[in-house]
Amino acid sequence: MRVPPHPDPTSARRPGDRSQIPPPVSPAPLQRPGGKDTAMGSLGRKSSGDMTGRFLHVFILAGLLAAAVGGEASPGGAGVLGEVGDQDDRVMVCYFGSWAVYRPGAGRFDVEDIDTDICTHLIYGFAGLKADTHEIVSLDPYNDLDVNYGKGAFKRFTGLKKLNPDLKTLLAIGGWNEGSSKYSQMAATEDSRAKFITSCVLFLQKFGFDGLDLDWEYPTLRGGKPEDKLNFALLLDEMRSRFDKQGLMLTAAVSAGEATIDAAYNVSALVRNLDFVHLMAYDLHGTWEQYAHHHSPLYAYAGDKGGNLKLNVDYAVQYWLKLGVPETKLVLGIGLYGRCFTLARADQHDVYSPSYQPGLPGPYTRSPGMQGFNEICESEGREAWTVVRDTHMVSPFAYRERQWCGYDDVQSVETKASYIVSLGLAGAMVWSIETDDFHGNCHAGPFPLITTIRTVLRDGKPIPTPTPPPTPTPTPEPETTTDTTTTTTPSPPPPSTVCHREGFNTDPKDCTAFYSCHQVGDHWQVYHFQCAPGTVFVEDLQTCDFAQDHQDLCVNNSYSYHHQNPNSIDYDYEVDQNRLNKVPKAKKTDFLEKMKRFEKKLKEISEAAFLDTTQASVKTRTVEIPAKDDASKRSQHRQAKKLRMMKKKSNKNGPEGLY
Structure with missing residues (x-):
């Protein structure tokens, strides 16, 4: 059994964190969200008028657009869009960051904690892409799958439809932490695209998903190629053709940054597919x-100028509509979390106050610079925060001493939902359900943000929204784009021996950890991950494996009982299942007992001590690529490892081991 490493891509989806941690204009990242843009432009305005007439107008327009592009209605998806005028058909899309199951205390959130009546569509984040075969894979096999004593979250997630037959469940692939280069390579040829599409269809059908949500962040960027824009369009055309035959939905998470949009997307391909x-x-x-x-x-803050005039929800919505995406297909994303800063001075706490450090992490998400709404509202209940609500931004920010967080609350999401109704958009999307106040600790009931959004969308009665501020003539500024991640924190450059190849590399100082190295231009982007409990990283296998099967890799062969959060590496669960069946029953029992003791130990640890052992488990750094190491030394190192493994296998008696 290969056990995944457990970093916490929390925070916001880089769907920016869907990545969750997501990031600039995109969210996990995915996520889960995207890149910042500073180009010039003007703010769009929503139209007004009788809502009944507008909905009828949208209905007719949607039909004409569908006929014009030749798109086919797919089950559960486009077939609903033509009737967006009926408020019951507005969608409420909820992303689920599956790594929330690893959060401590009251922040822990699992599949069974999802309320199946407040969302019309649930999206599981995330699956990943296997670089060498171009196939979709689980990023956290222990949590996602039900083989090798796994928890089977995929099937439990799709099984939620038993509680609500009208519910649609989709699987998201990608996110900020997955990067772009693997997806660029997959989309480059017709053959590799076909392999990917076939694997997706089989994967979705195997686990009972209704469709796939593409979260490639982003075509042509972050290690991508200029051809990605065309290749992504071809991929969508080919996926739509296959998915229609199987009755599967196809959606995508897209950036709100103008420069990213222009570089990455063929909008007509998105619209028709x-x-x-x-x-x-x-x-x-x-x-x-x-x-x-x-x-x-x-809307833009009164003090915004230059490129920042484009960094607001209304500008992004109007830009996508201007490019030709019909209202009936555009779903507005709302983040159920805040971005937090440590101010340079406690007496300067307005927007644009200097800040050179991220805000303190919350007790559940534990990501500097980001806190879930549940963490923010609980903190406001315990401590004296000053809440400020700007007329134009609508969404509030709060400060206390040098801590500053901008977030959405019940009042602001109500206004954003009304904005959706006023424009006749398809509905709302939230990243992500597990950072709402799902216990109802701060409000009269659980999930107050999602419930508020859904109520406004269902009632179809827009409340007054503020008039956007006048748009001053933008001051030209040099365009800059900065890559960041929602789930990581900066650290000093690693030694030149860390990244000797693209992909996963051994941590020479810790056999239970490894580096994930991605070449971006003339730099390495480096993430440091920890293997799951009781495992070590085996570079030849490119995965974490049982420590007991690789005793020669560690000087100290003790089990490392750290609790990490999920991430992914390539995993062949069918091969693992076959090999596990050959292992003596006593060995399996011993492993399961160790895991039970580990989970029992976690429950006994106080929250404070727990946080001390898990803080900042994932780090990223960007360093210049060093000169190539001596090729012969690297080759000798790899050959020595293989010889050790071959010798170990040849000395085994009885049934073959796990590896």
Whole structure:
């Protein structure tokens, strides 16, 4: 059995964190969200008028557009879009960051904690892409799959439809932490695209998903190629053809940054192939900047100028509509989290106040610079925070001493939902359900943000929204784009021996950890991950494996009982199952007992001690690529490893071991 490493891509989806941690204009990242843009432009305005007439107008327009592009209605997706005038058909899309199951205390959130009545569509984040075969894979096999004593979250997730037969469940692939280069390679040829599509169809059918949500962040960027824009369009055309035959939905999470949009997307291909376009209208500002600003303002702040005039929800929505995405397919994303800053001075706490450090992490998500709404509202209940609500931004920010967080609350999401109704958009998307106040600790009931959004969408009665501020003539500024991640924190450059190849590399100082190295231009982007409990990283296998089967790799062969959060590496669960069946029963029992003792130990640890052992488990750094190491030394090192493994296998008696 290969056990995944457990970093926490929390925070916001880089769907920016879907990556969750997501990031600039995109969210996990995915996510889970995207890149910042500073080009010039004008703010769009929503139209007004009788709502009944507008909905009828949208209905007719949608039909004409569908006929014009030749798109076919796919089950559960485009077939609903033509009737967006009926408020019951507005979608409420909820992303689920599956790594929330590893969060401590009251922040822990599993599949069974999902309320199946408040969302119309649930999206599981995330699956990944196997680089060498171009196939979709699980990123956390222990949690996702039900083989090798796994928890089977995939099937439990799709099984939620038993509680609500109208519910649609989709699987998201990608996110910020997955990068772009693997997807660029997959989309480059017709053959590799066909392999990917076939694997997706089989994977979705195997686990009972209704469709796939593409979260490639982003075509042509972050290690991608200029050809990605065309290749992504071809991929969508080919996926739509196959998915229609199987009755599967196809959606995508897209950036809110103008420069990213222009570089990455063939909009007509998105329109004719996607059931919904999920606009990640959050992470527009963050700790990659040297000042505090709200990451998801509805309209521009009065003090915005230059490129920042484009970094707001309304501008992103109007830009996508201008490019030709019909209202009936555009789903507005709302972040259920805040971006937090540590201010340079406690007496300067307005927007644009200097800040050179991320805000303190919350007790559940534990990501500097980001806190879930559940963490923010609980903190406001315990401590004296000053809450400020700007007329134009709509969404509030709060400060206490040198801590500053911009977020959405019940009042602001109500206004954003009303904005959706006023424009006749397809509905709302949230990243992510597990950072809402799902216990109802701060409100009269659980999930107050999602419930508020859904109520406004269902009632179809827009409340008054603020008039956007006048748009001053933008001051030209040099365009800059800064890559960041929602789930990681900066650290000093690693030694030149860390990255000797693209992909996963051994940590020479810790056999239970490894580096994930991605070449971006003339730099390495490096992430440091920890293997799951009781495992070590085996570079020849490119995965974490049982420590007891690789005793020669560690000087000290003790089990490392750390609790990490999920991430992914390539995993062949069918091969593992066959090999595990050959292992003596006593060996399996011993492993299961160790895991039970580990989980029991976790429950006994106090929250404070727990946080001390898990803080900052994932780090990223960007360093210049060093000169090539001596090729012969690297070759000798790899050969020595293989010889040790061959010798170990030849000395085994009885049934073959796991590896």
